[in-house]
Amino acid sequence: MERLPGGRRPRLVSSLGLGRGAAGLARPRPPRRAENCFVPISEIIAVEETEFNKKQRNIGRWQKMAKLHAFTVYYVKKARNHRWRCSNVTFWCVDEHLCNQWIQALKELLEMQKSRPKQLLVYINPYGGKRQGKRIYEQKVAPLFSLASISTDVVITEHANHAKDNLFEVNIYKYDGVVCVGGDGMFSEVMHGLIGRMQKDSGIDQNNPKASLVQCNIRIGIIPAGSTDCICYSTVGISDPVTSALHIIVGDCQPLDVSSVHHNNTFLKYSVSLLGYGFYGDILKDSEKKRWMGPMRYDYSGFKTFLSHHYYEGTIAYQPAKHTHGSPRDKESCRTGCCICKESEKQLAEQQKECGLNHEEGEEEWKFIKGKFLAINAVSMSCACPRSPKGLSPAAHLADGSADLILVRKCSRFDFLRYLLRHTNQDDQFDFPFVDVYRVKSFQFTSKLSEDNESNVMDIGKKRFGQFCRDHPACCCNIVNSTWNCDGETLDSSAIEVRVHCQLMKLFARGIEEKCKDEAAYSQSSIEQLL
Numbered sequence: 017m018e019r020l021p022g023g024r025r026p027r028l029v030s031s032l033g034l035g036r037g038a039a040g041l042a043r044p045r046p047p048r049r050a051e052n053c054f055v056p057i058s059e060i061i062a063v064e065e066t067e068f069n070k071k072q073r074n075i076g077r078w079q080k081m082a083k084l085h086a087f088t089v090y091y092v093k094k095a096r097n098h099r100w101r102c103s104n105v106t107f108w109c110v111d112e113h114l115c116n117q118w119i120q121a122l123k124e125l126l127e128m129q130k131s132r133p134k135q136l137l138v139y140i141n142p143y144g145g146k147r148q149g150k151r152i153y154e155q156k157v158a159p160l161f162s163l164a165s166i167s168t169d170v171v172i173t174e175h176a177n178h179a180k181d182n183l184f185e186v187n188i189y190k191y192d193g194v195v196c197v198g199g200d201g202m203f204s205e206v207m208h209g210l211i212g213r214m215q216k217d218s219g220i221d222q223n224n225p226k227a228s229l230v231q232c233n234i235r236i237g238i239i240p241a242g243s244t245d246c247i248c249y250s251t252v253g254i255s256d257p258v259t260s261a262l263h264i265i266v267g268d269c270q271p272l273d274v275s276s277v278h279h280n281n282t283f284l285k286y287s288v289s290l291l292g293y294g295f296y297g298d299i300l301k302d303s304e305k306k307r308w309m310g311p312m313r314y315d316y317s318g319f320k321t322f323l324s325h326h327y328y329e330g331t332i333a334y335q336p337a338k339h340t341h342g343s344p345r346d347k348e349s350c351r352t353g354c355c356i357c358k359e360s361e362k363q364l365a366e367q368q369k370e371c372g373l374n375h376e377e378g379e380e381e382w383k384f385i386k387g388k389f390l391a392i393n394a395v396s397m398s399c400a401c402p403r404s405p406k407g408l409s410p411a412a413h414l415a416d417g418s419a420d421l422i423l424v425r426k427c428s429r430f431d432f433l434r435y436l437l438r439h440t441n442q443d444d445q446f447d448f449p450f451v452d453v454y455r456v457k458s459f460q461f462t463s464k465l466s467e468d469n470e471s472n473v474m475d476i477g478k479k480r481f482g483q484f485c486r487d488h489p490a491c492c493c494n495i496v497n498s499t500w501n502c503d504g505e506t507l508d509s510s511a512i513e514v515r516v517h518c519q520l521m522k523l524f525a526r527g528i529e530e531k532c533k534d535e536a537a538y539s540q541s542s543i544e545q546l547l
């Protein structure tokens with residue numbers, strides 16, 4: 017419990033009345049017996065003086081009082097499944113001075129919450145998901161931002177890359193954060209704009225795959241209004257615009273790993289969720305032609321791709337992530353305050369102290385795998401989403417500086433279906449003889465088709481394993497390449513070089529909270545309680 021100035025503990029119930037209200041509205045009712053509960057200051061959204069009208073004054077025993085003074089506290093109420101709502105409680109009393117003292121004290125405490133944003137730049141994709149982005153923002157998010165006294169500059173995008181290009185032009189440094197209203201693709205645009213801008217302003221060449229990139233400290237908030245909303249779901253635990261808006265308001269901060277993708281010393285894209293070749297690449301390629309179907313396009317293309325059952329040949333080289341203690345087969349998942357991610361943060365700070373910005377990754381051990389794959393999935397986070405609540409790699413970490421590389425080798429349709437179904441249930445997705453998973457800090461892929469002409473993997477292979485090339489002579493097989501799905505965008509090249517940049521950016525989120533803790537603490541009755 018916070019103290020009032022002067023050291024007094026706030027004891028509101030003895031002198032003030034208590035009324036509960038639905039989200040956004042103060043609806044004073046006769047006082048109830050106080051339940052002892054607790055709302056941390058960090059989860060108060062706003063405090064406002066409340067005007068009583070005549071009708072409200074005429075309730076029960078309060079009728080006798082000449083004049084009432086009141087204030088309303090708006091706060092985060094945690095509901096089931098990581099959902100947050102704005103609730104409020106109104107306190108009232110006859111002593112105007114006491115009432116004002118409370119308002120003043122609470123406002124001062126809110127002012128001290130330095131991580132809260134005051135000014136945000138908002139990009140809305142009106143065409144993402146079910147085309148509800150504008151309505152969602154106007155009806156559900158803007159009123160909350162205004163309640164929390166956050167000022168906003170809003171841009172409704174007019175074409176793809178509008179947000180990204182705009183971020184290279186505006187004075188981003190005057191904002192405390194950038195909000196994107198849309199799906200994973202919209203987030204990707206904003207992320208590319210922000211990271212790209214930071215590198216440009218710091219003179220870093222993004223085309224150099226070995227460059228140490230400058231961290232981006234301007235947080236991004238995601239208001240989910242897309243088709244998959246995997247990044248929002250994996251970092252908050254639910255795809256819900258009001259929950260996300262409240263995480264932005266309270267100023268949460270979640271660092272995030274970002275993978276850079278290059279081809280022949282040319283920068284292609286960044287990825288924070290899924291880099292998928294084979295199954296997920298083919299789904300995306302097919303679904304892009306069916307955007308008019310909205311989120312349903314993924315089901316349609318998913319079914320089609322499953323039936324086609326294509327496999328692809330190629331070689332993967334990877335560097336294991338030795339710096340982190342976790343493994344993709346861990347039973348524990350990354351949660352708010354994750355120790356493994358904190359350890360990586362410490363290591364990163366030490367590295368930056370030792371080497372400054374010129375730190376280059378050491379040439380560590382490379383491992384090679386070649387084969388026929390139905391899917392190659394590299395995920396920097398779990399990739400949990402409403403379709404797959406545990407995600408493609410349930411134990412992947414948001415900010416540990418690694419990605420989980422999942423190789424699904426050629427197998428029967430039936431086995432592949434069994435594997436896919438495990439995306440949706442509690443069983444271990446990696447417990448199949450045709451599935452391998454590695455925690456990596458970088459990897460390269462070359463398809464069999466391009467191996468002979470352009471492969472970096474082969475260069476490394478030639479250097480280290482003389483027999484590697486002889487085992488894999490040029491061939492005339494009639495094979496085609498798949499496409500890489502990079503956070504929902506296709507890549508032009510199949511041969512890629514990927515490196516994970518630990519905690520390169522930050523989100524307005526706090527990771528997924530442990531269910532037992534918050535649900536046990538907050539689910540008993542409605543707990544609009546004492547501060």
Ligand SMILES: Nc1ncnc2c1ncn2[C@@H]1O[C@H](COP(=O)(O)OP(=O)(O)OP(=O)(O)O)[C@@H](O)[C@H]1O
Binds near residue numbers: 172176245
């Ligand atoms: N005004 C616009 N017109 C056309 N395309 C746009 C516009 N604004 C943004 N885009 C592009 O639309 C693409 C898809 O948007 P978004 O990610 O919001 O929705 P989605 O693809 O339905 O959802 P998800 O990415 O979660 O599957 C983004 O890559 C973005 O570049």
Ligand SMILES: CCCCCCCCCCCCC/C=C/[C@@H](O)[C@H](CO)NC(C)=O
Binds near residue numbers: 314399439440502
């Ligand atoms: C026949 C049963 C099939 C069940 C398969 C369910 C699998 C759902 C898995 C969804 C994967 C989500 C990974 C996230 C990818 C996003 O980056 C991307 C852009 O939004 N979305 C997709 C679908 O590529």
Ligand SMILES: [Ca+2]
Binds near residue numbers: 415416419
């Ligand atoms: Ca990671």
